Amino acid sequence: MHPVSERIRDARERSGLSQADLARAAMMHPSYVSHLERGVRGPGDGALERLARALGVTSTYLEQGDRSPAYQASEASVVRARQLVRAGRASEAVAELATVELDSLDVDQSARVLLAHAEALDLAGDLEASAHVLADTTRRLVDGHRPQRAAYAATRLVMALTEAGDLHGAVHAGEDHLRVLATSAAGTDEVFRLESTLVWAYVARGDVTYARVRGADLLARALVHGSARAVWSVHWNLAFVDDAFGDADDALAHLRAALAIAGGEEAERDVPRLRLDLAQLLLQVTPARPREALAELDAAGTALEVGESHVELARAATIRARALLLLGQNRPALVHAARAAEMLSAGERRDAAAAHEVLGDVLLAAGERTAALKAYRQVQDRLDLLPAGRTGAVAWRRLGDRLRAAGDDRARVAEAYRRALDAAGVGTTHP
Numbered sequence: 001m002h003p004v005s006e007r008i009r010d011a012r013e014r015s016g017l018s019q020a021d022l023a024r025a026a027m028m029h030p031s032y033v034s035h036l037e038r039g040v041r042g043p044g045d046g047a048l049e050r051l052a053r054a055l056g057v058t059s060t061y062l063e064q065g066d067r068s069p070a071y072q073a074s075e076a077s078v079v080r081a082r083q084l085v086r087a088g089r090a091s092e093a094v095a096e097l098a099t100v101e102l103d104s105l106d107v108d109q110s111a112r113v114l115l116a117h118a119e120a121l122d123l124a125g126d127l128e129a130s131a132h133v134l135a136d137t138t139r140r141l142v143d144g145h146r147p148q149r150a151a152y153a154a155t156r157l158v159m160a161l162t163e164a165g166d167l168h169g170a171v172h173a174g175e176d177h178l179r180v181l182a183t184s185a186a187g188t189d190e191v192f193r194l195e196s197t198l199v200w201a202y203v204a205r206g207d208v209t210y211a212r213v214r215g216a217d218l219l220a221r222a223l224v225h226g227s228a229r230a231v232w233s234v235h236w237n238l239a240f241v242d243d244a245f246g247d248a249d250d251a252l253a254h255l256r257a258a259l260a261i262a263g264g265e266e267a268e269r270d271v272p273r274l275r276l277d278l279a280q281l282l283l284q285v286t287p288a289r290p291r292e293a294l295a296e297l298d299a300a301g302t303a304l305e306v307g308e309s310h311v312e313l314a315r316a317a318t319i320r321a322r323a324l325l326l327l328g329q330n331r332p333a334l335v336h337a338a339r340a341a342e343m344l345s346a347g348e349r350r351d352a353a354a355a356h357e358v359l360g361d362v363l364l365a366a367g368e369r370t371a372a373l374k375a376y377r378q379v380q381d382r383l384d385l386l387p388a389g390r391t392g393a394v395a396w397r398r399l400g401d402r403l404r405a406a407g408d409d410r411a412r413v414a415e416a417y418r419r420a421l422d423a424a425g426v427g428t429t430h431p
Contacts, residue, residue: 005039007062011055012037014108015145016184025054056144057106070104078116088310088343090123107144111137111153118156123311127164134160138177147181151190154181158197167205174198192222192230196237206390208244215241232261236274239281244390248285255281272300273312279319283326290323297323311351314343318355325362334362341378353382353395357402364406372406380416392423 012022019037023030027050035041036051043051052059060068077100081093097117102110114137121130134157141150154177161170178195185191195218202211215238222234239254255278262271279296282289297320304312317340324333337359344352360375376399383395400416 004042004062005037007057008033008043008051008055009037011057011062011106015055016147017055017145022051022054026050055106056140056146057108058104060104061106061109068104070101071106071109074100074105074109074113078113081116081120085120085123090120090125090310093120094124094126107140107146108149111141111144111146111149114140115153115156118160122160123309127160128166131157131160131164131166131169135173142177142180145184147185148188148190151177151181151185151188151194155190155194155197158194158201162201162204167201170201171198171205174201187225189227189230189233192218192226193233196234200237200240203240203244204391208241208390211241212245228261232258232274233270235261236277239277243281243284248281252278252281252285269303272303275300276312276315276319279316279323283319283322288326290326293319293323310343314340314355315351317343318358321358321362325358325365330362330366334359334366337362341375353379356382357398360402360406364402369406373403373408376402376406376408383419390424393420396420396423 012019015022017025019033020030022028023033026033026047028047032041032047036043036047048059048062052062055062058070060070064071077096081096084090084093084096094117097113097120100113102113105113114133118130118133118137121127121133134153138150138153138157141147141153154173157177158170158174161167161173174194175198178191178198181191181194196215199211199215199218202208202214215234219231219234219238222230226234235254235258239251239258242248242251242254255274259271259274259278262274275296279293279300282293282296297316300316304316317336321333321335321337321340324330324336337355340355341352341359344355356375356378360372360379363369363375364372379399379402383392383399396416397420400413400420403413403416
């Protein structure tokens with residue numbers, strides 16, 4: 001079979017189109033499409049262009065495949081960008097990927113470039129731009145008839161919008177894409193994960209009761225129609241719902257169920273992240289279980305180091321510092337807290353607030369009041385980036401408690417509590 005014929009057939013199958021569907025989209029007779037795929041006939045330039053548009057690829061790709069200069073250049077940029085990210089140079093990775101000419105690529109390769117670009121923007125601290133890129137990626141994949149990959153990109157989009165504080169945007173994007181993909185990708189792992197991430201967005205927006213009802217229904221459907229991966233993804237997100245309700249034990253049960261179903265495959269990127277969430281929750285229950293938290297961190301350690309994500313490594317160091325502090329091991333706690341704060345120093349990252357918070361706690365426990373207050377000031381700078389809602393209210397309340405414990409100026413303490421009330425939607429008219 002001629003390579004062009006193979007690429008036409010492969011692109012059609014990746015798009016989920018039948019030969020009749022492709023013939024209609026490209027305004028051709030179905031028998032002509034059949035002849036093209038079998039190599040009986042070769043397409044002229046006009047036919048090649050129509051086929052490319054219908055398949056979401058370029059005519060150059062159909063002619064040359066991954067040997068085309070544009071494809072090879074884009075792949076080289078993705079490889080260089082990933083190397084830069086691992087070296088902690090996310091901003092340079094962003095610049096590298098911004099130079100790629102997407103219009104000369106097929107939908108699959110352009111999505112690969114865009115997903116890498118979104119990740120680099122996220123790590124560089126620009127969540128808003130990352131969300132914009134993910135929205136473009138999702139649109140391209142939907143238009144290119146890649147429903148499962150579109151659901152994956154939509155999940156990333158909901159996560160980015162939620163973390164960026166655009167909670168209404170996260171909910172609307174999730175619901176809109178669920179409707180679009182309801183038929184073409186129904187019952188797939190990617191759609192179950194998209195909906196479970198949407199439940200998390202509802203929690204962040206404050207619609208906790210609705211999230212709990214929606215989550216219970218989702219779990220029931222996943223148990224009947226979903227794969228094991230779909231089920232543990234739903235358990236994972238339901239843990240956040242129970243945590244928002246203050247049901248720490250139920251949240252722990254969901255996380256342990258998720259980990260048991262996932263099977264502890266540390267090479268799977270989500271499993272170490274799941275262990276991080278479990279370790280963090282083990283420190284929030286009453287009484288806290290720091291030794292169990294450290295065991296989860298140790299289990300995830302190798303995979304996190306291999307993944308080389310500075311954000312995830314910094315989060316692990318933050319949780320480890322908190323566990324060590326609870327065990328009274330102040331000196332190693334200080335080392336890990338300082339490391340986490342340093343790793344998140346580039347850009348304006350909200351997740352750096354937790355690192356500076358535990359750094360301040362360790363310093364305060366050591367009697368270093370001035371240094372502790374300096375760390376808490378860094379927390380305050382990051383919290384200014386948080387949107388209103390439950391998450392912001394809890395964070396400002398925690399900061400107020402710490403400023404008061406450190407003996408800070410009463411006006412600063414009162415301001416932190418006022419911000420907590422404002423974030424909760426209570427507000428106050430008191431000066």
